[in-house]
């Protein structure tokens with residue numbers, strides 16, 4: 302919103318790509334770039350100040366995960382957490398079970414490991430986007446060492462039955478990794494309840510800084526570090542700690558926890574539902590992530606993914622951008638790629654419909670005025686594009 306006006310000039314609805322820092326986060330970080338700039342490994346006062354700040358941040362993350370301080374490892378974000386989980390546990394001859402709707406940070410790590418002699422099973426979702434735990438169960442082999450399943454999908458927001466999968470992993474004696482990047486701050490979570498050994502999250506998806514993340518690593522998990530060089534993070538992640546980033550991350554986590562408790566996330570779901578219900582009234586639209594009875598699958602509060610038949614999603618993204626609305630078609634992490642979303646394709650959409658899909662992911666600071674603006678702009682853009690679209694004319698497959 303522009304100050305003093307009720308009409309938003311730009312509405313950012315791409316929170317699953319990234320989020321802005323909240324002012325409280327910037328305030329918490331500032332001293333650690335300037336006055337308290339020390340290296341947490343130094344023994345003098347500057348070093349001690351940095352170390353104390355990291356220790357405090359670790360306590361915050363441990364409370365957030367519901368784990369011991371020693372089970373928190375700070376790193377550079379979700380990509381590093383996902384890469385570390387897979388690469389740090391799997392050796393030639395091992396078997397990995399994951400899903401075909403994971404983020405590319407998991408999928409490409411799995412592909413690389415497959416070249417090195419790890420066998421990989423990719424479980425496909427149901428059309429709703431949900432993974433059936435029975436499919437994980439039947440994919441188990443004696444040599445299954447790791448199961449890696451995301452908590453919330455970045456494109457649809459659909460929440461996976463993590464606790465059930467955790468029980469299957471425990472019964473099979475397999476390690477269990479959860480990519481919780483898109484769930485963190487959106488639902489209450491608890492690594493003990495999930496039954497996971499490893500879990501990765503990223504600060505920039507929850508109003509913290511980019512380039513900072515954390516992993517839960519259950520005590521005793523034989524995880525080899527990806528980076529070597531120093532004894533940081535109990536030898537689990539070498540490299541001088543990003544003190545300001547870690548402090549900002551912890552502040553963002555505290556604010557996210559407060560939002561979960563004070564009803565802000567429920568309010569967000571109400572806004573998202575209003576947006577979704579209105580958009581689905583447009584002809585030739587549908588929800589990606591619906592159960593067979595038409596209701597949405599369980600999902601995070603901020604996300605909806607909708608197909609708009611007879612147009613190109615990319616064209617709609619550009620048209621909306623010109624009208625001040627930022628959304629994403631397919632996965633924003635692959636911007637520039639014209640391939641239809643692997644997630645939507647795995648859910649059974651055909652290429653045309655996958656390409657005609659848009660993700661709206663609301664910031665937790667979203668307002669009614671933002672929704673009103675989007676609801677003014679989208680129907681016009683859809684109508685206009687359909688009128689001129691080669692897809693609508695049937696000249697583009």
Ligand SMILES: Cc1ncc(COP(=O)(O)O)c(C=O)c1O
Pocket residue numbers: 317318377378379380381383404406451453454455480482483502503504505514634
């Ligand atoms: C589900 C999921 N996992 C991992 C990542 C990668 O996280 P990062 O951007 O912190 O590397 C993303 C980013 O979009 C994501 O959505």
